[in-house]
Amino acid sequence: MGNMLDYDKTYAEFKWDVPEYFNFSRDVLDKWAQDSDKLAIWWVDDNDNEVKQTYAGLCQRSRQLCNVLAEQGVKKGDVVVVVMPRLLEWWEINAACLRMGAVISPGTTQLTAKDLKYRFESSEAVCVITDEDIAPKVDEVRNECPSVKSFILVGSNREGWSNYEDLISGASDQFEAANTRSDDNAILYFTSGTTGYPKMTVHTQASYGIGHQITGKYWLDLTPDDLHWNLSDTGWAKAAWSSVFGPFNCGAALFVHHTPRFDIKKTLTNLEKYPVTTLCGPPTAYRMFVLEDLSKYQFKALRHVVAAGEPLNPEIIDTWEKFTGLKIRDGYGQTETVCLCGTFPCLEVRAGSMGKPSPGFIIEVVDDEGNILPRGQEGDIAIKVVPERPVGLFKEYWKNPDKTASSYRGNWYITGDRAVKDEDGYMWFVGRADDVILASGYRIGPFEVESALIEHPAVAESAVVSSPDEVRGEVVKAFVILAPGYQGSDELVKELQDYVKKVTAPYKYPRKIEFVEALPKTISGKIRRIELREKEWAKK
Known part of the structure; x- marks a missing residue:
């Protein structure tokens, strides 16, 4: 039996319940930790090392870290920047903050040193916690970032840094949680836009x-008996959705595979080997899965799979179902929100649709004046915020x-995405209203890629857009006008690609370059x- 058996009934009866004071670690994590054996995280790496962490253990380590951070001068409301692969400490740091x-x-x-400097400065961060790969980048800019006073390193030692484990092992595990208000700031994401540098998106405790009770209970369909695997990197809001708040709200356990790079065969082998019951991945992952011989694998425990980030093509959904018996259920939301729409377990899957609005949200397609458009007409995806503002919406773009x-726009929050709502209330994603590129689940602002290209001496001017791609859905393509004296060539394409990788984060580089x-x-x-x-998409 799932958490949602009748969509219309659940949607009609749903009410948000938000107390004046709420603290996720105290009110949710500590509740599950009362059962001292209850599993929170089942962690494995590429060498088959395994660690099982209980809710009780996670909560204890988080209280120790609270004492450490307090000693380092971190106060309520201060920003702590955390850049880390899928190490267990990442969850401890979330719980502690x-x-x-x-x-x-x-x-x-x-992130590059330049990205880090931008983040430290704009957020006025006081503390950074990272590992040995990122620490040298932080050191490049630390003299220019006076607000950061505390530098904590996980997993190794380095001059000028405190060792995470040394600090924790000496700390008391008694710590009274801050009596935070529901609307106190809790999380800060940097999101790419079309123009300018990333904006700071702030979420509250609530x-x-x-x-994310919506995300965990209704879309991921989680219960305290599930083992949930989310393929997302820890740097994205999707990790908060499906690796922290969604599953932990439901008392589910989280399966974590710590690996430097996404390996298709290893992922499928892990799905077969471990009792993973629910899976959340970007469409790119499923596109790659169906290129493998799925008849070789048996996912005995798997019962529910979801995708988010961009629409999935029907062939992928059909092939996956043919071999696994499971339908891939789409969901839609943003860094600024929780799960806004989903093909919830009781709904029929319509390939290419992102399902119906989540309980607790009134979602419509509106025109430029904020009027609701007739069914079947394309417009802006909008969330109603008057008379009642839904809980799972961000507080503001900070500063x-x-x-x-x-x-x-009037009574609506405008997501910046465009869609069509059909006669039955299903939402169909059309694309971004602006020029943001969604490649392999990453959000890439063209401005950042253009800014990197223009720094190269061969580039006079460039424009960056999305271009269709079989595997990734869409990729970054750059149109480049060369500076006098330069000739277009395959070597120059490679040089520009490597240059962008170096100047911005590697995932932003243009996979296609056309000289114009x-x-x-x-x-x-x-x-x-x-x-x-x-023009690009017309060629498809």
């Missing part, structure tokens, strides 16, 4: 801590009131990326 009311700001391990204000004489522009001189993008 939430417990003491500090604001955790996770980042992907692909918006993710309570809001950017103009950007926050521009996300609202001119770029389409508006009267005011702005590049018309939409024109280039439409």
Whole structure:
């Protein structure tokens, strides 16, 4: 029996319940920790090392870390930047920050020194916790980031850094959780936009801590008996969705595979070997799964699989179902939200659709004036915020009131994505309203890639758009006008790609580069990326 048996009934009867004071670690994690044997995390690495961590153990380590951070000068409301692969410590740090009311700001391990400096400065972070791969990048910019006072290193020793384990082993495990208000800041994400550098998206104890009850219970369909595997990297909001708040709200255990790179065969082998019951992955992963011989594998425990990030093509859904008997259920949301729409377990899967609005949300497709459009017409995906603002919506773009204000239109929060709602209430994703590229589940702002390219001497000007790709859905393509004296060649393409990898995070590099004489522009001189993008997609 699933958590949602009748969509219409659940949707009609759902009510948010938000107390004035709420602390996720105290009110949720500690509750599950009362059963001292209850499993929270089953961690494995590529060499088959395994660690099983209980809720009780996780909570104890998080209290020790609270004492460590307090001693290092971290106070309620202070920002702690955490950049780490899938190490157990990552979950301890999340639990500790939430417990003491500090604001955790996770980042992907692909960040460069320049990215880190931008994050430290804009968030006024006081503490950074990372591993030996990232620490040298932090050291490159630490003199320019006076707000950061505490440098904690996981897994090794380095001059100028405190060792995580040394600090914790000497710390008391008694710590009274901060009596945080539901609307106190708890998490800070940097999200890429079309223009300018990433914006700071702030979530509260409630918006993710309570809001993700929807994600865990209804979309992931989790119970205290499940072992849930989320393939997302710890740097993305998807990790908060499916690796922290979704499963832990439901008392499920989390399966974690710590690996430097995504390996298809190893992933399928792990799905077969371990009793994973539910799986959450980006569409890219499923596209790669169905290229393998799935008849060789048997996923005995697996009962429910979901995908999010971009629509899935029907062939992928059919092939996966043919070999596993399971339908891939799509879900939709943003860094700014919890799960907004989903093909919940009781709903029929319609390939290419992201399902129906989540309980607790009124979601419509609206026009430029904020009027609800007739079914079947394309418009902006909007969340109703008047008279009642749904819990799972972010608080604001921090320190950017103009950007926050521009996300609202009348009684609606405008997601920036476009869709069509059909006669039966299913939502069909059309694309971004702006030029943000969604490649392999990553959100890439064209501006950041263009800014990197322009720093190379061979590039006079560039425009970056999404381009269709069989495996990844869409990839980054750059149109480049060369500076005088340079000739386009395969060698130059490779050189520019490597250059972008070095200057921005590697996942942002343009997989396709086309040398052109001119770029389409508006009267005011702005590049018309939409024109280039439409041409690319017309070739499909």
